[in-house]
Amino acid sequence: MFEHLRKPWKRLIAPIARGLVSIGVTANVVTIVGAAGTVLVSIITGITGWLLPGAIVLTILVIFDSLDGSVAALSGGGTQFGAFLDSTLDRIADWAILAGVIIFFHRLIATSSSNDINYWPEIGMYAALFSVMTSFVTSYARARAEAEGFDAKNGIATRSDRLVIILVGMALTGVGLPPAILACCMILLAILGVVTVWQRIWHVSQSMSTSPKPADPSHE
Template structure:
C-alpha cells in the first residue's frame, strides 16, 4: 500500500540527491550496497544492545537508499534486470538484520521470549512473502497482491521500535509484530491463490 502512495512523493524529494550523486560519479549499485550495509550495521550493532532508538535512526538514514538508487538508475536509463535483482536480493539482507537484531535483544537483554519469537516469525513470514512473488515471476506468472508488502512491514516495525526506544511500553511492539505476522501469513495465502488462479487458467 505504501509503495503505491509514497513512491511518487519520495521520487520528487530524492531526485536532487540522485542527480548530485551521479555528478559525483557514484552509481546506483554503489548506493544500493552502501544502503544495505548501513541498515545491517544499524540493526545488528544497536538492536542487540537494546539501543532501539539509535538503531532505528541509523536504519532510517540508510533505508531511503532503496528509493535513491532507483531514481538514479532511471536517470541513467539503466532500469534493467541486474539492478532489480541486486536491489531485491540485498533488501532481504536488510530485512533479516532488522528482525534478527530485535530477536537477539529480546532473547537476551530484553528478556521477552514471546517478543523474540514474534520477531523470528516475522522474519520467516516476510521472507515467504517475498519468495511467493519471486517464485511466481520465475514461472512466468505474477503475484502483485497482498495486504502486507515490504514497505508496510518495514515502516510499521521501525515506527513501533523507535517508540519503544523512546520509552513507550514494549507491548506496542509486541502487538505490531503479532499483527504483522498475521498480515504476512494472509499475504502469502493471497499470493498463492492468485498464482493458482493464473496457473489453472493456463491449463
C-alpha cells in the first residue's frame, strides 16, 4: 500500500544519506546499527510497556534503517553482500518488533487480576504470534520466487505497511487508548498477512503456468 511512496521518501532522506557518506559511514554500518537498535528498543518497550516512547524511537530507527540503500547508492552502488545483509537483518528486526508486542501483551495477562474479564491481551498476543509467521512467509515467498526466476513483490501488505500498522497501534495504545486498539492492529496485520501470502502464491502460480521453468531437484 505504501510502496508508491518509496521514491518521494528516498528524495526526502537524501540529505541525511549524503551527510552520513560525508563522515565515512557505510551502508552496512547503517544496516547493522538500525537492526541492533530495533531489537534492543523493541524488547525494552515490551518489558517496560512504554509504548509511545518505544513507537517514536522505533520509527526513528526504521527511518535510519531505510538510509542504507541511499548511502550505498551515493557510495558507488550497493554490493551483493550488502543486499543479503540488509534482507537478513530486516527479518530479525521484524521479529523483534512483534516480539516486543507479544511481551507487552504477555505481561498484561500475567499482571491482570483473576476478576478481570478482558480477552483483548490474549487475542492481541496470539494475533501477533500468527503475524510473525505471515511476515516471514511473505518474505520467503518473494525470495523463493526470485530463486526460481520469477517476481513476487506484489501483495496488499509489504514490509512498510506492516511496520506502519504495528507502530501506529503501539503509539495509539501508548497515548492512553485501551490495549484493544493494539490488539485490533495485530488482527488486521494477521489478516493482511494471510492475504499477502495468498496473493504472492497465486501470482507465482500464474507466472509459472504461463512461463514454466524446469525444477531444480536440489531445492527442497
